[in-house]
Amino acid sequence: MDLQERARQRCHWLPDLSASSPPMYKALVEQLAQDIASGAIKPGDRLPPQRLLADALQVTVGTVTRAYREAERRGLVEAKVGSGTRVRGTQEQAPNFHHLTRAGQDSIDLSLSVPIPNPLRQQQLSAMMEQLSQMPEALQTALNYQPEQGCLEQREQLSAWLAQQGLSIAPEEMIVTEGGQHADFLTLQALIKPGEAVASAALTYPGMIAAARQLGLKHLPVPTDSEGIRPDALERLCQQQRIRLLYLMPEYSNPGGEHMSLARRKAIVEVARRHDMLLLEDGVQFVPATLRGKPLFELAPERALYIFSVSKLLAGGLRFGALRAPANLMPQLRAALRAQCWAPPGLMGAVACRWLTSSDADVLLNWQWQALQQRQNILSEVLAGYPVRSHPCGFNAWLPLPEPWRASEFVQHAEKQGVTLIASDPFCVGSQPAPQAVRICITPPPTDDILRQGLERLRAMLDEAPPMLAPLI
Structure with a gap:
């Protein structure tokens, strides 16, 4: 033969x-x-x-x-x-990531990156809607078709609020979107052709992976270190093939929690300019001005786009955000948005902007920053001795698992212990091997005590050898 x-x-x-x-x-x-x-x-x-x-x-x-x-x-x-x-x-x-897969009734959910539960959210939303119902002119504006970039008044309100947070974005520089995921998809659809290459950290937000795949783009991974994407690795990749856009999260990455120094951001910008590459900065994981670095659009205004969303500040269900873009790219973005949905919904923008710029939102956000820091302290205390990576105001943390644990087994066993987690697979770009690690979200539990219970169950698992588990189907 x-x-x-x-x-x-x-x-x-x-x-x-x-x-x-x-x-x-x-x-x-x-x-x-x-x-x-x-x-x-x-x-x-x-x-x-x-x-x-x-x-x-x-x-x-x-x-x-x-x-x-x-x-x-x-x-x-x-x-x-x-x-x-x-x-x-x-x-x-595909990818194997379902953001609405909730924990079971008796399970502690540490899987979703959502705002910390607080009755103030419902109370404040109700008050904003009541106020809006008494404003005939605002209601009429909300009922009308909007410009492709969104209502000018709403963009002005958002611009003023962002300026208070140390982000200078003029109303004419932004286009209103239906949340951060919409901004991801809109950018790729408008500016990148099918078959062209985009890049990101080797571990990145699953929504970006899904958007690139849906649009038929080549999505390439870039190696990282403790500050995120490595400029030398990005340079080598750009020398090998044409990269049209780099997606990144400089403040703290999801899932890994890396934060970029100013020197690292400048080095990334230098590579982008040398190879004429667009930069898409995801700012949805919003942090206070005192903890935020310089945004890329201040370092490279001619090629940097920036995504903002209220999902982590007020509520994910509002589906309201904005995309900052250079003026020369705005016509393509407007045309793509018009083809998708004609215009962003005016009513949702009216509610979100009125709420975000109110004194009520200040109370809610100040509480959330303090609550996040408290929860990060609980995380550090309970998992002391293990290499957890996180951010002082981070919704999530990244935990590389000790041998001989495997991520799939750890998630499966955690579920048996009443804790819901997400393993590393959904965050892997392309053919990258999934590291033996899990993402821990500290925000879904309704109280600090429930969070502590969930983390203590994980700690007990980490301190013991993994049991024999049934094969995953």
């Missing part, structure tokens, strides 16, 4: 390329897409190793490698170190 025949017998997926015309890698991708659509191969199925398939088809390994890369770019497959290349599920299944 010759080499080709032996290889063919070992391939559980063997496309027929006899009638295909060059380039063969494209023919291989098209056959793969057809077999996925027909159900011949199913989500989760592993593709043959590249050399094995090359031998079976009598093509070069480079042809198969190029085909697998193109299939990954198109969202057909996913490559993971240690588990090979597998067929993806539906768009709804």
